[in-house]
Amino acid sequence: MSLSDFDLTSRATFKHFTPVTLRFSDQDSMGHVNNVAFAAFVEAARTMLIQGLLNQFNHPDLDFILARVVIDYKQELHYPGTVDVGARLINLGSKSLTSGYGVFLDNTCIATAESVNVFYDMAMRKSVVPPEDVKVAVTSEISG
Amino acid sequence: MSLSDFDLTSRATFKHFTPVTLRFSDQDSMGHVNNVAFAAFVEAARTMLIQGLLNQFNHPDLDFILARVVIDYKQELHYPGTVDVGARLINLGSKSLTSGYGVFLDNTCIATAESVNVFYDMAMRKSVVPPEDVKVAVTSEISG
Amino acid sequence: MSLSDFDLTSRATFKHFTPVTLRFSDQDSMGHVNNVAFAAFVEAARTMLIQGLLNQFNHPDLDFILARVVIDYKQELHYPGTVDVGARLINLGSKSLTSGYGVFLDNTCIATAESVNVFYDMAMRKSVVPPEDVKVAVTSEISG
Amino acid sequence: MSLSDFDLTSRATFKHFTPVTLRFSDQDSMGHVNNVAFAAFVEAARTMLIQGLLNQFNHPDLDFILARVVIDYKQELHYPGTVDVGARLINLGSKSLTSGYGVFLDNTCIATAESVNVFYDMAMRKSVVPPEDVKVAVTSEISG
Numbered sequence: 001m002s003l004s005d006f007d008l009t010s011r012a013t014f015k016h017f018t019p020v021t022l023r024f025s026d027q028d029s030m031g032h033v034n035n036v037a038f039a040a041f042v043e044a045a046r047t048m049l050i051q052g053l054l055n056q057f058n059h060p061d062l063d064f065i066l067a068r069v070v071i072d073y074k075q076e077l078h079y080p081g082t083v084d085v086g087a088r089l090i091n092l093g094s095k096s097l098t099s100g101y102g103v104f105l106d107n108t109c110i111a112t113a114e115s116v117n118v119f120y121d122m123a124m125r126k127s128v129v130p131p132e133d134v135k136v137a138v139t140s141e142i143s144g
Numbered sequence: 145m146s147l148s149d150f151d152l153t154s155r156a157t158f159k160h161f162t163p164v165t166l167r168f169s170d171q172d173s174m175g176h177v178n179n180v181a182f183a184a185f186v187e188a189a190r191t192m193l194i195q196g197l198l199n200q201f202n203h204p205d206l207d208f209i210l211a212r213v214v215i216d217y218k219q220e221l222h223y224p225g226t227v228d229v230g231a232r233l234i235n236l237g238s239k240s241l242t243s244g245y246g247v248f249l250d251n252t253c254i255a256t257a258e259s260v261n262v263f264y265d266m267a268m269r270k271s272v273v274p275p276e277d278v279k280v281a282v283t284s285e286i287s288g
Numbered sequence: 289m290s291l292s293d294f295d296l297t298s299r300a301t302f303k304h305f306t307p308v309t310l311r312f313s314d315q316d317s318m319g320h321v322n323n324v325a326f327a328a329f330v331e332a333a334r335t336m337l338i339q340g341l342l343n344q345f346n347h348p349d350l351d352f353i354l355a356r357v358v359i360d361y362k363q364e365l366h367y368p369g370t371v372d373v374g375a376r377l378i379n380l381g382s383k384s385l386t387s388g389y390g391v392f393l394d395n396t397c398i399a400t401a402e403s404v405n406v407f408y409d410m411a412m413r414k415s416v417v418p419p420e421d422v423k424v425a426v427t428s429e430i431s432g
Numbered sequence: 433m434s435l436s437d438f439d440l441t442s443r444a445t446f447k448h449f450t451p452v453t454l455r456f457s458d459q460d461s462m463g464h465v466n467n468v469a470f471a472a473f474v475e476a477a478r479t480m481l482i483q484g485l486l487n488q489f490n491h492p493d494l495d496f497i498l499a500r501v502v503i504d505y506k507q508e509l510h511y512p513g514t515v516d517v518g519a520r521l522i523n524l525g526s527k528s529l530t531s532g533y534g535v536f537l538d539n540t541c542i543a544t545a546e547s548v549n550v551f552y553d554m555a556m557r558k559s560v561v562p563p564e565d566v567k568v569a570v571t572s573e574i575s576g
Contacts, residue, residue, distance in 0.1 A: 020167070021163055021165045021226075023187070024188055024460065025184045028456065028460075028461070029459040029463040030461075034456075037457075039324040040167045047223075066361055068359065068360050069358070070356070071357050073356065080191070080192070169322050172313060172317070173315040179471065180471040181313075183468040184468045210505055213471075213502070213505075214501070309451055311473075311476050312472075312476055313475055331455070331457055332456055335512070368476075370453075
């Protein structure tokens with residue numbers, strides 16, 4: 001599957017949501033929530049999604065290294081409030097995993113995002129093809 | 145009244161609480177929530193407290209300028225989670241207002257803080273004695 | 289032109305550099321500079337680049353709205369230190385402008401980034417085709 | 433010695449300075465550098481000061497735990513620019529160390545700050561009286 005198979009602007013695309021409370025210091029000089037803060041919102045959801053995945057297995061040397069983040073800004077966002085960040089797996093590459101995100105204020109999509117993480121063996125210190133059980137779980141989660 | 149009249153480590157000291165969700169990026173290299181993040185937590189609560197106070201009145205030129213922040217760190221805090229930041233008015237000076245804060249994880253106090261804001265007239269561009277109705281409301285809130 | 293015409297990993301691609309000092313709080317729990325901090329580094333350079341462009345003209349209602357940020361992480365980065373963020377214009381679309389960035393520690397490229405900004409008329413409150421003088425300046429800067 | 437023995441608003445009080453480049457995202461909705469950012473500026477200087485001190489000795493279990501931060505805001509600060517953060521040791525308590533800071537834009541003092549760190553033995557997991565050689569070095573640095 002690829003990003004075009006998923007509508008990241010729709011809450012229905014996501015099963016997992018991470019609430020993030022806005023902070024006064026997230027605002028910039030225009031009175032909007034600053035674009036940098038969105039990277040922190042997406043990271044909060046990514047950490048939950050990927051840690052939840054890794055915790056299902058016993059691969060102590062396996063890590064995910066963040067290789068790419070893409071954020072598309074669709075609406076202005078204003079303090080105060082709480083956003084819900086939807087997160088889901090999108091695609092399994094040979095040594096990488098793509099995940100997709102939607103930042104929602106109630107039912108309005110404020111931003112979407114995409115991350116690419118690389119499977120990495122901390123003992124060998126290089127990127128690796130993921131173990132079979134991880135492949136199966138990721139594939140199941142993507143199509144689920 | 146003064147700070148010593150209030151036990152900022154007790155939830156019972158506060159009527160107003162602002163929830164703040166922790167972010168992965170709040171952590172530092174020791175795996176703790178970094179001290180800088182607490183300044184943002186306290187600010188989130190201060191903004192709610194003082195804006196709530198100012199909105200009761202019609203003094204368009206009156207602003208509060210932050211003059212001092214004190215944070216006392218009492219416990220390590222770890223991601224993920226949500227803290228509740230209690231906020232209350234503490235003391236009214238001739239041209240300033242002291243407020244107190246407690247950062248709680250459930251019932252455990254992680255940090256306390258104090259802020260001093262100065263009443264400022266934006267038209268005259270100088271610090272001022274607050275209007276009588278603000279004095280009355282602040283005094284009532286402090287003793288309440 | 290498009291992104292593929294420029295090697296963002298080479299300092300030689302850039303004429304404009306913005307130095308950014310690393311902060312202890314930029315680190316995450318793995319002891320690396322956190323991915324979110326890179327969004328702030330890129331923003332520091334983008335603001336300089338685009339403000340420098342806008343200041344050449346007298347279009348008070350013309351603004352640039354950030355629509356997309358892409359960051360590609362290539363190397364780990366560690367505190368302390370100073371990075372140089374190279375910035376340059378990449379492509380002029382009908383109503384948008386793409387810019388490219390390289391984050392360097394000495395001559396090592398740590399990350400590259402791309403931004404898309406939309407030309408926006410603040411009086412009409414909608415995206416617009418940029419004025420002719422802006423088009424000329426941008427086109428000259430891209431090919432320069 | 434105590435804080436009142438040092439004029440933190442004067443550059444002459446400091447021998448150590450840490451430059452910190454301002455970031456667009458340091459600004460808040462009033463167009464000032466936000467108070468939270470100052471906590472990061474002070475931390476940048478504190479880390480340099482205390483790490484420089486610890487590196488002189490071979491006490492692998494000795495750490496400094498941040499117990500208190502006080503920041504006094506004296507002037508508005510605006511992006512862009514670079515501030516110099518002066519740092520110095522102020523007082524040695526029985527198990528704690530107080531340090532003082534001045535944030536300068538050229539020769540103008542924008543803010544001052546104070547930190548209290550507690551000497552902590554990571555093996556025993558408790559606060560401790562510092563070793564004699566650390567006491568001597570700190571005392572010499574304070575009076576120097």
